Amino acid sequence: MSETTPPTAPEPEQQASAAPAAPQPPAPSPVTSRGQQALRDIMGGSLVISVLAVFLALVVGAVLIAVTDPTVQQTAGYFFARPSDMLQAVWNAVGGAYRSLFEGAIYNTGRPDFAGGIQPLTNTLSAATPLIFGGLGIALAFRIGLFNIGGQGQILIGGAFAGWVAWSFPMPFPLALIVAILAGIVGGAFWAGIVGWLKAQTGAHEVIVTIMLNYVAFYLISFLLRTPGALQAAGTNNPKSPAIPEAAQLPGLFGIRYTVTWAFVLAIAAAFAYWWLMNRSNLGFRFRAVGENPSAARTAGIGVERMYIYGMAIAGGFVGLAGVNQVLATTPGGFSSGFDAGLGFDAITVALLGRSKPLGVFIAGLLFGALKSGGYVMQAANGIPIDIVLIVQSLIVLFIAAPPLVRAIFGLPKPGTASRRPRRAAKSVAKEA
Structure with missing residues (x-):
């Protein structure tokens, strides 16, 4: 009778080679990664933070103008009966105030000639100097x-x-x-x-x-x-x-x-x-x-x-x-x-x-000159206290001094940090494997 040899177990190397390879996450394109990282750095950078700080300060200023306006306060008493009246009053108060601010700082559309209309801009330049x-x-x-x-x-x-x-x-x-x-x-x-x-x-x-x-x-x-x-x-x-x-x-x-x-x-x-x-x-x-x-x-x-x-x-x-x-x-x-x-x-x-940069300081000076020059016109035309402009200036400084607050409000990334999407994709692929 012939002896039968028992089957030998495969070597560990053979087992490893026989096992199906775990799927690997697709490697991101270098160009796409660089572009995304650059976009994240820009969106979370100081320039965007400064612009959004000014925007937030103007929004808060608009809220204060609306809350202190007598017509808005009157129409708020019957808001649920006729909400359109209050919304229209808010629009008129805020829009009229900021329109006067613009006409007092940049260009007065009520002047008949260009030489007279451009005079507020020269006042802004004078105040900004x-x-x-x-x-x-x-x-x-x-x-x-x-x-x-x-x-x-x-x-x-x-x-x-x-x-x-x-x-x-x-x-x-x-x-x-x-x-x-x-x-x-x-x-x-x-x-x-x-x-x-x-x-x-x-x-x-x-x-x-x-x-x-x-x-x-x-x-x-x-x-x-x-x-x-x-x-x-x-x-x-x-x-x-x-x-x-x-x-x-x-x-x-x-x-x-x-x-x-x-x-x-x-x-x-x-x-x-x-x-x-x-x-x-x-x-x-x-x-x-x-x-x-x-x-x-x-x-x-x-x-x-x-x-x-x-x-x-x-x-x-x-x-x-x-x-x-x-x-x-x-x-x-x-x-x-x-x-x-x-x-x-x-x-x-x-x-x-201005972030202590020459161009930034120059632009910031023009902005504050415009607020100062237009604030007096806003007060004279709409009866809005000049203190509103001072509050807006103070809020700009507050938001500039707290970049994490601005990033949290608008959901902006912190500059220099990588996106979490590739890491999440890698975790999901590893979990499936």
């Missing part, structure tokens, strides 16, 4: 890692320097104007340079120092405006300066009919100078290095304390230009102690909205 100057100075300090709250004091000192030089040293045009502008830059740089020096030498916190110097500058200018022979005009007891000589006044950009002056062109030049300084110069590279990581910059051989002094001085020079505008363009007949008009604090919001 000092905000751009101040915003650039605050933004530069941000880039170095310093929080400059001293815009008010730097505007006051810069404007006082410019005015004093203008009437104390008579010169022909345009030499008188150039010297007065340079004096304003020096005044703002000097006042902010004190902060940088104290920060570098003693470690004093720049927020406390700048706030205190605001008070010092305000009361110093008030004292000098009451002192004969200092800043007070001769032959008067009023706390007011002499008039600015015509040779030192900033001339109108489009003639005497419009309020915008050549200071707006100077603001464009200042924005370009800020861009060149921070992106094309060796000093700007050191500023950015100190702002990113002072310890690493010090290890690389950069004098951090010296950068604090230089940076604050240059930032104060930019802010001092806002004081120059206020004295040589806005109040050429003589200024009082309040000629800063709160611009130092508005400049902080402009710098925040």
Whole structure:
């Protein structure tokens, strides 16, 4: 009888080869992945956040306008009987207010000619000019890692320097104007340079120092405006300066009919100078290095304390230009102690909205100039308090300071994060296998 050999079990390698392979998830196309990631970065980036912050602030402003409107309140009493009346009243209140805001800031459709209709735009440019100057100075300090709250004091000192030089040293045009502008830059740089020096030498916190110097500058200018022979005009007891000589006044950009002056062109030049300084110069590279990581910059051989002094001085020079505008363009007949008009604090919001970038600061300055210029027309035409505009400005800062809140409201992705869809697809395929 022949022996039969029992069948041998297959080797593990053969079993593994015999088993069907688990399906693999399709590999995403590199081009599609890059495009999707770029789109996610754009949608979650700072530009979209800034635009949506302005939109949300305007929406909240519309709600406040509607709630405080008497007609809306009256029609709300019988809303369930005739809801269309309340909706129409809301539309009329909000639409009329924002239409007046547009006509007061961009173009007045009620004027018969284009020259008259475009006058609100020139008012916006005029209101935006000092905000751009101040915003650039605050933004530069941000880039170095310093929080400059001293815009008010730097505007006051810069404007006082410019005015004093203008009437104390008579010169022909345009030499008188150039010297007065340079004096304003020096005044703002000097006042902010004190902060940088104290920060570098003693470690004093720049927020406390700048706030205190605001008070010092305000009361110093008030004292000098009451002192004969200092800043007070001769032959008067009023706390007011002499008039600015015509040779030192900033001339109108489009003639005497419009309020915008050549200071707006100077603001464009200042924005370009800020861009060149921070992106094309060796000093700007050191500023950015100190702002990113002072310890690493010090290890690389950069004098951090010296950068604090230089940076604050240059930032104060930019802010001092806002004081120059206020004295040589806005109040050429003589200024009082309040000629800063709160611009130092508005400049902080402009710098925040502009993300400390020159183009962003420039656009943010135009936006806030439009809100300021159109807000008065909205108040006069519709009886809406100017406080609504201040609330909108404050809400813009609130939303800018809280990007996660804006992303949560609109469901935006966080920049730099990958989409979860490929991972979900991979998990489902693995579960089926």
